[in-house]
Amino acid sequence: MSQPTNGHLPSQPVTFAVIGCGQRGKAYASYALSHPHECKVVAIAEPRPKTQRQFADVHRVDQSLVFTTWRDLLAASAETINTVGKRLADAVIIAVQDQMHPEVTLAFAKQGYHILCEKPMAITVDDCLRMERAIKKAGVIFGMVLRYSQYTRALSEIVHRKTLGDLVNIVHVEPVGYYHFAHSFVRGNWGVEAKSSFALMTKCCHDIDLLCHWFSPTTPARVSSFGSLTHFRHSNKPAQAGNAKKCIECPLQHDDCAYSATKIYLDAFKSGHKSWPVSVLVDGIPDIENVTEALKTGPYGVCVYESPNDVCDQQVVNIEFANGTTASFTMVAQTSLICERQVRLHFSHGEIVGDMKEFTVTDFRTDATRKYKFPISGGHGGGDLGLIETFVDAVKHGKQALLGTDVGEVVKSHLTVFAAEASRKEGRVVDCAEFEKRAREKFERENPEETAC
Secondary structure, three states: OOOOOOOOOOOOOEEEEEEOOOHHHHHHHHHHHHOOOOEEEEEEEOOOHHHHHHHHHHHOOOHHHEEOOHHHHHHHHHHHHHHHOOOOOOEEEEOOOHHHHHHHHHHHHHOOOEEEEOOOOOOOHHHHHHHHHHHHHHOOOEEOOOOOOHHHHHHHHHHHOOOOOOEEEEEEEEEOOHHHHHHHHHHOOOOOHHHOOOHHHHHHHHHHHHHHHHHOOOOEEEEEEEEEOOOOOHHHOOHHHOOOOEHHHOOOOHHHOOOOHHHHHHHHHHOOOOOOOHHHHOOOOOOHHHHHHHHHHOHHHEOOOOOOOOOOOEEEEEEEEOOOOEEEEEEEOOOOOOOOOEEEEEEOOEEEEEOOOEEEEEEOOOOEEEEEEOOOOOOHHHHHHHHHHHHHHHHHHOOHHHHOOOHHHHHHHHHHHHHHHHHHHHOOOEEHHHHHHHHHHHHHHHOHHHHHO
């Protein structure tokens, strides 16, 4: 088989194949619409017919490059490589369900595609290590972290330049948001661990990655964690709700229930709100009929106290780094803030207090205080667009270093998340280096053929 070229002319737009055209795929691909000279979507794979058609129309994707499954896209790419020695695109955006990330990544990395993967990287330790090996073997660029908003970049620069001295401690809070948690982690795709993963991984792996980034080059040494599913349980169902399983049938007035699906979706739609989370309920453009039908027949209309969810709705993680510094992280569902992360960074000569929109720097030596404010555009406080912008630049110039991280570093922060969850479930402090050593030894022992490659 002829080998595809990995070269790219910096003067030409980076081309993308988008695998999964839902909320995350649209978020990353939107950069191509606002910066057509930088990148372009040329192929897609999406099983939902209305979503597929709408996405293809918006990005003007030729119908011959519109596929129902990622396997169809992969097969077409293989045929193109065989016949003309060229891939269909420079890179793929992988925005499918978490459990699919490893298989899709391995397949497209093998064909030489650069990879932009939605978080989390994978939901098992072995799959993270498998992806790491495939990415390194293919020599392709890999992007996936929460580091690229203007806010985070400016804050990170102060940390790493040691403007306030040595970083000593971080207190970081992820306020998931009461209706966001109900939508995604009770009724939604990430509510049942066996079908997805634990909440710390699916929601907060990039938070832990950010903590590791700020403390770099020192690495996590020990981790402990505590948490549970506290509120979204059948035992907390209001008596007035009776035996109702669906919110649309519930005798309890929805003004008396914070988690009423009628209020969160139907009332929001009637008020003119058609984007997330309403848009997630249907294939294509939401209207009153299909939103109502989704609440009658689908998981998003189920009472949060009758849902099969089992992931933590609150969890704390404590990390001690190799140089003795520390960090504490809290994820909590019951907040009015929706993912507006709060952070306090403590240095030997000052502190930074931030909330994703602005941060205040205090220098203890001069008593000077300065506030920095940043515009927010797109998801994760602008981090999504920052990531795609940086990834495009890295692909254009063929330099992984432009992303400020690599697949090995991403794997290491994911392993810290796995170690934290092991601590929570086993009730012990976990040695991070030992955890990683055993994980890698097990993987190599059980995958001798892959190891030998």
